[in-house]
Amino acid sequence: MSTVQQKRGVQALNETLHALFAERDDVVLFGEDVLDPYGGAFKVTQGLSDAYPDRVLTTPISEASLFGVAAGMALRGQRPILEIMFGDFVALGLDQIVNGISKFREMYDDQVTVPLVVRTPMGGRRGYGPTHSQSLEKLLLGIPNICVVAPSECHDVGSLLAAAVEDERPVFFIENKLLYGRVIRRPDHGHIGELAVRESGDPYPALTFSATDFTEGVATVVTYGGMLPVVLDAVTELVLEQEIFCEVVALSQLVPIELDAVLESVARTGALVTAEEGTLTGGFGAEIAARVQEAAWSDLRAPVQRVAARDGIIPSARPLEDDMLPSVEDVVAAVTALDGVRS
Amino acid sequence: METLATFYERMFFIRRFEETLLDLFSLGKLVGTTHTYIGQEANAVGLIEHLDPDVDTVFSNHRCHGHYLAFTDDAFGLLCEVMGKAPGVCGGKGGSQHLCKGNFYSNGVLGSIVPVATGIGLAEKRKGTGAVSTVFLGDGTLGEGVTYESLNLASLWHLPVFFVVENNHYAQSTPVELELAGSIAARGAAFGVEVDELDTTDVQVIHEAAGRAVARIRETGAPFFLVLNTYRFSPHSKSDDQRDPDELEERRTRDPLLVAGARLDEAERKALEERCEERLAETVEAADEAPAAAPGVAA
Ligand SMILES: Cc1ncc(C[n+]2csc(CCOP(=O)(O)OP(=O)(O)O)c2C)c(N)n1
Ligand SMILES: [Mg+2]
Numbered sequence: 173m174s175t176v177q178q179k180r181g182v183q184a185l186n187e188t189l190h191a192l193f194a195e196r197d198d199v200v201l202f203g204e205d206v207l208d209p210y211g212g213a214f215k216v217t218q219g220l221s222d223a224y225p226d227r228v229l230t231t232p233i234s235e236a237s238l239f240g241v242a243a244g245m246a247l248r249g250q251r252p253i254l255e256i257m258f259g260d261f262v263a264l265g266l267d268q269i270v271n272g273i274s275k276f277r278e279m280y281d282d283q284v285t286v287p288l289v290v291r292t293p294m295g296g297r298r299g300y301g302p303t304h305s306q307s308l309e310k311l312l313l314g315i316p317n318i319c320v321v322a323p324s325e326c327h328d329v330g331s332l333l334a335a336a337v338e339d340e341r342p343v344f345f346i347e348n349k350l351l352y353g354r355v356i357r358r359p360d361h362g363h364i365g366e367l368a369v370r371e372s373g374d375p376y377p378a379l380t381f382s383a384t385d386f387t388e389g390v391a392t393v394v395t396y397g398g399m400l401p402v403v404l405d406a407v408t409e410l411v412l413e414q415e416i417f418c419e420v421v422a423l424s425q426l427v428p429i430e431l432d433a434v435l436e437s438v439a440r441t442g443a444l445v446t447a448e449e450g451t452l453t454g455g456f457g458a459e460i461a462a463r464v465q466e467a468a469w470s471d472l473r474a475p476v477q478r479v480a481a482r483d484g485i486i487p488s489a490r491p492l493e494d495d496m497l498p499s500v501e502d503v504v505a506a507v508t509a510l511d512g513v514r515s
Numbered sequence: 516m517e518t519l520a521t522f523y524e525r526m527f528f529i530r531r532f533e534e535t536l537l538d539l540f541s542l543g544k545l546v547g548t549t550h551t552y553i554g555q556e557a558n559a560v561g562l563i564e565h566l567d568p569d570v571d572t573v574f575s576n577h578r579c580h581g582h583y584l585a586f587t588d589d590a591f592g593l594l595c596e597v598m599g600k601a602p603g604v605c606g607g608k609g610g611s612q613h614l615c616k617g618n619f620y621s622n623g624v625l626g627s628i629v630p631v632a633t634g635i636g637l638a639e640k641r642k643g644t645g646a647v648s649t650v651f652l653g654d655g656t657l658g659e660g661v662t663y664e665s666l667n668l669a670s671l672w673h674l675p676v677f678f679v680v681e682n683n684h685y686a687q688s689t690p691v692e693l694e695l696a697g698s699i700a701a702r703g704a705a706f707g708v709e710v711d712e713l714d715t716t717d718v719q720v721i722h723e724a725a726g727r728a729v730a731r732i733r734e735t736g737a738p739f740f741l742v743l744n745t746y747r748f749s750p751h752s753k754s755d756d757q758r759d760p761d762e763l764e765e766r767r768t769r770d771p772l773l774v775a776g777a778r779l780d781e782a783e784r785k786a787l788e789e790r791c792e793e794r795l796a797e798t799v800e801a802a803d804e805a806p807a808a809a810p811g812v813a814a
Binding site for chain 1: 572604605606608609613615616620622623624627628629630631632633634635636637638639641642648660661664665667668671672
């Protein structure tokens with residue numbers, strides 16, 4: 173029996189927070205403007221402070237310190253969840269992340285753990301402009317000893333967040349802003365719509381999509397988070413207009429990098445495109461391209477193609493923003509540029 | 516109530532431990548860097564006496580050896596750590612400024628530790644342990660913005676955080692007049708935090724004032740800001756020192772060891788010193804013989 177629920181991202185996250193608070197009383201959430209009735213800038217914490225007034229703290233606007241406060245709480249056995257209002261402000265916390273949160277466990281010779289969760293929205297396409305639209309995951313990609321998780325609308329968003337809170341490692345939980353309003357579409361009998369879907373990896377699984385039941389694909393597109401709907405639109409267009417079949421891998425665990433699902437797919441398709449919403453240079457695609465070429469050179473018949481935002485600012489005006497961020501056409505173009513995708 | 520003799524012994528041990536580190540550096544037995552606590556011993560010894568290592572926490576900075584020894588008394592773990600030996604308290608991974616043992620932590624980025632200590636205060640308050648979260652800062656560290664964010668948070672949230680500023684009048688080579696405007700004590704007061712300020716090298720005076728401060732934190736659950744005006748006799752780390760020799764000379768007349776030592780019976784003092792020297796020699800010998808930290812070598 174399948175029950176298809178029409179649940180939006182924000183609701184899935186909110187319900188999970190309520191469930192976590194009910195289960196564990198060491199969970200504490202804090203951030204700017206998280207109290208009811210406001211319930212957070214993106215409404216993810218709605219109802220939480222009414223239900224748990226002692227465990228939801230609204231904070232001063234002190235991001236640089238709040239990361240450290242979360243670290244201190246985690247060092248002392250609490251499970252803090254820090255909400256950072258916009259992912260762009262992770263930049264203020266980098267000292268704490270790089271020199272504290274990510275280091276304590278290893279530099280103190282495993283005498284401590286730092287089980288904190290930082291939840292933060294990233295991503296554009298809403299006209300918020302240069303400092304409220306970025307996808308800065310790449311700033312976190314190269315930091316050892318942390319975990320970066322980014323759900324897409326086809327992931328079990330709530331269970332990813334629950335796993336992050338249970339995780340002994342520090343987890344940076346990236347919520348693409350568009351995810352909040354999107355309906356979560358989970359696989360039903362191994363399918364989402366026309367696409368066959370496999371879920372692999374634990375506790376932050378990758379989803380692999382295929383329109384041809386994992387045969388006949390001529391390229392793999394690897395992506396995550398808010399780029400998944402863009403990529404799925406692109407591969408649908410490729411099928412309908414050019415009869416080109418691709419597999420899509422949507423990772424939810426960006427760090428530590430685990431590429432099993434990507435390598436398995438590339439072994440079938442022989443080519444790889446990476447797609448991310450952040451700017452191109454030094455990003456997610458660059459790291460994946462390097463690793464896949466090391467691990468699967470003989471499977472690849474063409475160089476890896478990267479799709480990303482242009483290296484620049486994200487303008488506020490929508491036509492300018494659209495021009496800057498990676499689009500369906502960019503993904504289509506990257507796939508068709510690969511050798512051997514056209515028969 | 517600890518006796519002056521005990522304070523003296525602890526201060527003397529820290530002094531000799533730190534001097535020994537500088538010697539070991541010259542012998543090439545240490546690598547990296549070290550910031551010694553020579554001259555400031557009365558602060559750690561007088562203050563930490565009021566903390567319970569099983570309950571309270573200390574977050575210290577780059578100049579952490581004196582705090583560590585006063586809180587844990589683990590000279591062997593510390594020496595091995597700075598010497599890069601496997602039995603070091605962090606297995607040689609942390610080195611001089613990145614220590615952790617029980618409720619003691621230190622880290623090397625100035626200011627960074629203050630929000631973490633604030634978070635510790637919040638966690639302990641939530642858990643209802645009654646712990647005081649002590650954090651040590653230098654005068655130079657007051658240039659870091661997160662210090663003020665933390666004071667604001669600790670005051671706003673009524674957290675049991677003990678902010679201890681050791682103003683040794685220098686940040687590395689820079690005299691305090693070139694790095695700080697305004698008053699240090701007023702910084703705490705501006706956030707509605709209770710403040711006390713001392714200008715002494717007398718361990719008994721520091722002990723008393725710190726006792727009042729810790730008692731206030733335990734009683735109110737609110738933070739306290741203690742300014743200890745002090746001086747270091749050794750260079751900032753292990754390198755040269757451009758401070759005015761007359762200034763140093765004058766400060767040495769107020770050496771905390773002289774102040775406390777003068778109140779002890781000469782024979783008793785000598786005996787304490789002897790005991791420290793023996794313990795130190797044994798510690799150095801044991802650390803010297805300990806295996807070097809290496810991949811796959813367990814303590
Ligand atoms: C963020 C940061 N900046 C610079 C340094 C290098 N540094 C280490 S100690 C020090 C001086 C610190 O002065 P103060 O806070 O007065 O402490 P003291 O050394 O006098 O005990 C400096 C500049 C550092 N460790 N961290
Ligand atoms: Mg100083």
